[in-house]
Amino acid sequence: MSERIQLAHGGGGTLMQQLIERELKQLYPDPAAVLHDAAAFDVPAGRLAFTTDGYVVQPLEFPGGTIGSLAVTGTANDLAMAGARPLRLSVGLILEEGLELELLRRVVSSMREAAEQCGVQVVTGDTKVVERGKGDGVFITTSGIGLVEAAVDPHPTAIRPGDQLLVSGDLGRHGVAILAARHGLALQPPVLSDCAPLWPVVQQLLAAGVQPHCLRDLTRGGLASALQELAAAAGVVLRIEEERLPVIEPVGRTCALLGFDPLHLANEGRFLAVVAPDQAAAALAALEPYGGASIGEVLELQAGPAARVRLRTPLGTERVLLPLSGELLPRIC
């Protein structure tokens, strides 16, 4: 029988010590850190960014990542969206009784790899075990601190009519990878999650002299939700051009088959950048090596009821782009 997590692994006794020593210690670049209640460390002078997020993805492993790589990368990416270099991370694990230890090892190992890729150090953490049936294998929460390197804080309120919209890469891969894993779709070739650190990409933007008015990572709800949130927060209209949206062929084909819109699918390594018109060319040059594209622009909000997010089709016609609502149900005929 395979080794599994027991309630005693969270009980503070010998088994818990073993779990930390054998499985979790590898997460910490400084092994002494696990012995303390809190981490103390020096930070460079400047402005800090701080964020937290919970991860509950199913399945726990999917093509191109695990809940662990997602939990590290996702929080590091939230820091990058504040124009901040990710520095330190905390990791809270909630494990379900009966979880296979081998699966936990793979999750922890993918967290360590993701932390290295993101250039972030895990400095403190916590582990709890809940009874069988009270969790879903593994839940993870991570909090992160980063050093702001953008000269001006990117924020939705800085968005102005005339600004240009860019995405940092092609859309919808993570959503398709999760759908395929969840529904047992054997896509050929397989579509891997786009889960990846965003700070290196943001750094390229800043190095090119771009001062982004806003950055937003495209996670749950995809580009459509991100546009809706920004349009509402900034009090503007956003218009995108369908022909300019980068979507790889297998993602487009899977969406067409299942009746999904790639603009509603989740991403875990892509962001939307809003930049002043005179910086659009520099921003595009910085993002193009990553598959980025210029996709649209910011318009003034007119009086009266109007759609906040619009899409221009390749036929030159215009329609509304709404965020996804409700469950994704397969089409009927």
Next chain:
Amino acid sequence: MVSAAQNWPAALAVAEQLARTATRPWTLMEVCGGQTHAIVRWGLDQLLPPGLRLIHGPGCPVCVTPAETLDAAQRLAQRPEVILCSYGDMLRVPGSRGDDLLGVRAAGGDVRLLTSPLQALELARRHPDRQVVFLAVGFETTAPATALLARQTLAAGVGNLTLLVAHVRVPPAMAAILAAEGNQVQGFLAAGHVGAVMGLAELEQLVARTRVPVVVTGFEPLDILTGVLRCVEQLEAGQAWVQNAYGRVVRQRGNDEAQALLGEVFAVVDQPWRGLGVLPEGGLALRGPYQQLDARVRFPEIHRPLHGAPLEPNPCIAGVILQGRATPADCPAFGRRCTPEHPLGAPMVSSEGACAAYYRYRAPVAPPALAPAP
């Protein structure tokens, strides 16, 4: 993010040709909800010359399934021995009291979502101690799959599977629309996938009787614009015939095998359509030996009305919209009380319903209040 199958310059060229061809105002109806969806999705009506109007037909199977059938399905799903299964959208359509099958499921009923009717047979085999009921809806496109399920169920001697059939036929609905008082439809776009099954014969009979042109076409922007152009060409020339503008899929005879299967399993019957009333020869019912699979025969008590009256009068004007006499935006509830999250009527539920298409692609709705995601 544009499919390789799309030929944008060709579509725009057809739109230009249409502008040159149409010398008078014309009103066409696209019968199929799939085409309605594509028209609104791609904004194809924005490319039509002034005076050329498309009205949206009743070709949404979810929308026209009678409330009585949904009530019966809900009654069945409340029984502890029953597993009620159907296609996804059917679970969200309100019955006569405003309740839906998802609500029954939340209250403990066993309601399951299928993507293919044959999954119902698997369910029945896996649960020999339960009664599996398949709520079978759709046009001539999905009816052959239901017929196949019926044939296999009978052949395998599986005794715990029944069908609650609400299949409908398109040509009688087209005839009813033309016969209705105040009809404005001068030509039809007919759906290619129905044509692929049934061929052109039934449509030719309709045109012979009504002298209204019908063009069979597909679902891509180029298909739809070409269908509109062919129909306007006929109208301008004073012609009326069945034109197949979807030759890559539709053959004159249709699919012989599917038609034979339909004839074996189903009889053509008068059928109530939600919002349109009873249409002569408008639906299909199990015939001959297949009647023993009829859920209405196995469970005669489902005909009793549900307890209680509606909580409040439903303001849904689906019937008027399905006949093309109003657009979704004309409905006072549209986008306000009636949204895809809280549908008051079926056309807001189905992706093929005109209201859902307008809401999703066209409505200038107030932006939803969203908390920014972290």
